[in-house]
Amino acid sequence: MxxxxxxxxxxxxxxxxxxxxxxxxxxxxxxxxxxxxxxxxxxxxxxxxxxxxxxxxxxxxxxxxxxxxxxxxxxxxxxxxxxxxxxxxxxxxxxxxxxxxxxxxxxxxxxxxxxxxxxxxxxxxxxxxxxxxxxxxxxxxxxxxxxxxxxxxxxxxxxxxxxxxxxxxxxxxxxxxxxxxxxxxxxxxxxxxxxxxxxxxxVSRPDLISAVMSIVGVLALIFGLKRIAEDGLRPESGIAIVVGLALAALFLCRQGRLEQPLVDLSLFRNGLFGTAVGMLVFATLLSAGSQFFVMQYLQLVQGLTPLQAGLWSLPTTMAIMIGAMGAPGLASRMKLSTLLAGGLVVAAAGMVVLTRVSGPSDLYVAAAGAAVIGLGLGPMVSLGTGLIVGAAPPERAGAASAMAATGTELGSALGVGVTGSIGFAVYRADLADRLPEGLPAPVVEAAKDTLAAAVNGARMLPAAQGSGLLAVAREAFVHGLQTTAIVGAVLAVLLATAAATLLRSARMPSPPLPAEADDQAKSFEKAHN
CATH class of the missing domain: 1.20.1250.20 (MFS general substrate transporter like domains)
Structure with missing residues (x-):
């Protein structure tokens, strides 16, 4: 039989x-x-x-x-x-x-x-x-x-x-x-x-040339952006960006010619897969970028201890969990595009709240804004990986899961690298125009680097000078926070529009049938015997 x-x-x-x-x-x-x-x-x-x-x-x-x-x-x-x-x-x-x-x-x-x-x-x-x-x-x-x-x-x-x-x-x-x-x-x-x-x-040996091209390309691109934020547009920053973009283009061309590429470009023929990867990258970019500035605001502007800052960040993490854990249930009751677009609009609202932070008296405003951002991004955090892995054939699960993790980590790093560069550029420009006169040169140079250095420098100065430096440095940092929040709000609205448009007919993929994973099942059973 x-x-x-x-x-x-x-x-x-x-x-x-x-x-x-x-x-x-x-x-x-x-x-x-x-x-x-x-x-x-x-x-x-x-x-x-x-x-x-x-x-x-x-x-x-x-x-x-x-x-x-x-x-x-x-x-x-x-x-x-x-x-x-x-x-x-x-x-x-x-x-x-x-x-x-x-x-x-x-x-x-x-x-x-x-x-x-x-x-x-x-x-x-x-x-x-x-x-x-x-x-x-x-x-x-x-x-x-x-x-x-x-x-x-x-x-x-x-x-x-x-x-x-x-x-x-x-x-x-x-x-x-x-x-x-x-x-x-x-x-x-x-x-x-x-x-x-x-x-x-x-599986053949991984192509090390492709690996080097991808790593060097990303690092060169981000190096160029960081140098622009620190010193303005100069030849070395422009060269770094051009090298990064060129390596990225060559990397993609090479993947198309390899029999077993590092990045399986065929996965992106599924529009749902490519859209999900892009959404996940930008969602984690927004999350990491806002968290980077809010955590420093709590300690260096508000003067909280690390434990106190950790406690004040709990509303954000709880909001992410609520959004992430509630998303699968909502996805069965409403259109996926509506759910994700709505979440991104909520995140944009949280960014707008952060633009209202104006100084040390706005602790509750900062905590509330960060929590609203986390709540809005939770559905993308929860459903993004499922969309990516579920949209791929079972035999490409490893490549798909690697792509999902790559998107998350790349988004987190870009969130700090890009928004951090923007925020620090605003901080440096604002501080340079407002520094009190008569400060020691070493203190001035250190203060221009980071807010933490300005706080440490203020402690070594007479009370009047120290308080003056601290006030303008904190205000400059808050201006950087506000600027990155504005950028984040615009990006979140654009993402919401893209989600509503590109995912309007998308649904969460069903789990694979048992027969689809037959080869993996044999390997699994062999490993257990």
Whole structure:
């Protein structure tokens, strides 16, 4: 008697798979925590290492850029060497880079350590998501597992400010990086026991030329933008931008000629896939850019301690969770385009609220604006990854999940890099016109770099001079915050218009049928026997 595999029920996950999901939640939650605790630590590490504004931006976003640049390469490597093996190798490297970051003695060392963190981190997220899709083949269980994975990411954003703020109250700023060490140790110990191995022997070696082109192109482009923000348009900044754009164009041309490219351009033939990737990039750009300035506002303008700033950021993280967790239910009751466009309009309203922040007396305004932004972007955070992975064929799940993670990390890094450059350019220009006379030259130069440097410089001056410097520096920073909020509001409205137009006939993809994942099922069963 023959069996119709197309209608056969998918095997349900056992307790081992659910334990494996708990293990995979560890690096997911850690990555989310790392995004929040670093923003809390910025004032302390700035006071200690004294980076310039360009160095400060690189400290924050080199991690995200290298994750984004390496994700697709490490995804291809994982297909060859085994996704579980790559996950464990990445855990070791991430723990080691965390220790280097914690004990950095200058800005250059911290930037290098954060770069290593980014390379190591690029092995974690795509491996976790692709393993979940292999482990859970029953459609309902797979949906629940991906939902739990998203929930742990959200939990990390909630726990991060509390844990990070507490550590910063008790220890030096480097302690926030050490949070990753015990997490990675748990992954290394329990990962081999509960996670299956999966590899694709048909995958060729990743194209290293493409990998280098993508990383160098992105870094050159952002370097040029940062230099323009700091020194205006000069030959070196223009050359860097041209090199970045040229490498990006050559990278895309090369992918079209390769038999097994790093970026499968055929995925973008599905309009839903390409639109979802773009939306996810810009949504995370808006989120990261606003958070970067709001967290510094809480500590350097309001004068809150790291723990207090973490507590004031909880409304934002809770709002993101409400928006993200409520989105799937709303998506079953209303058009997807209406839901996402409406969320982006809400985010734009939150940006408008931030433009009303005018000084230290507007703590509630800043917290409310950030929370409204988080609520509006929550649906895109929740549904974006599902749209991307679900729109791809099952055999391309690894490439799709890598693309989703790439979009998220690239958006986060661009949010800090681009909006940070705009905000700091406004800060420097505004401060230069308003500095009190008679200040020491070293203090003036340091104050022009960052608000944290201005705060530290004010402490070394006589009371009258110090208060004068502090007042104008804080006002200049708030002007930078207002400017980036205006830019963010305009971008959110444009995205809402695009979502309403481009996604008007889109629906959330259904989970794959069991027969569609037959090859992955065989690999899964082989790994368990």
């Amino acid at each position: 023959s069996t119709d595999v197309g209608t056969a029920a998918a095997p349900r996950a056992s307790r081992r798979e659910w334990l494996g999901l708990a293990v995979l939640a560890l690096p997911t939650m850690l990555i989310a925590m790392d995004l929040t605790v670093l923003h809390l630590a910025l004032p302390a590490l700035t006071a200690d290492l004294r980076p310039g504004n360009t160095e400060l931006l690189w400290i924050v976003d080199i991690y995200g850029f290298l994750i984004a640049g390496c994700l697709i390469t490490t995804g291809a490597i994982g297909d060859r060497v085994g996704r579980r093996r790559l996950l464990l190798i990445g855990a070791v490297a991430f723990g080691a880079a965390s220790v280097l970051s914690a004990f950095a003695v200058n800005a250059a060392m911290l930037i290098a350590a954060r770069a290593l963190l980014g390379i190591a981190g690029s092995t974690l997220m795509p491996s976790t998501l692709s393993l979940i899709r292999i482990m859970f083949r029953d459609p309902k269980q797979q949906g629940a597992a991906i939902g739990a994975w998203t929930g742990f990411f959200s939990l990390g954003t909630v726990v991060g400010p509390l844990v990070g703020g507490t550590f910063l109250e008790l220890f030096r700023w480097g302690s926030v990086f050490l949070l990753g060490v015990p997490t990675m140790l748990l992954l290394i110990v329990f990962g081999p026991l509960v996670l299956p191995e999966y590899r694709d022997e048909s």
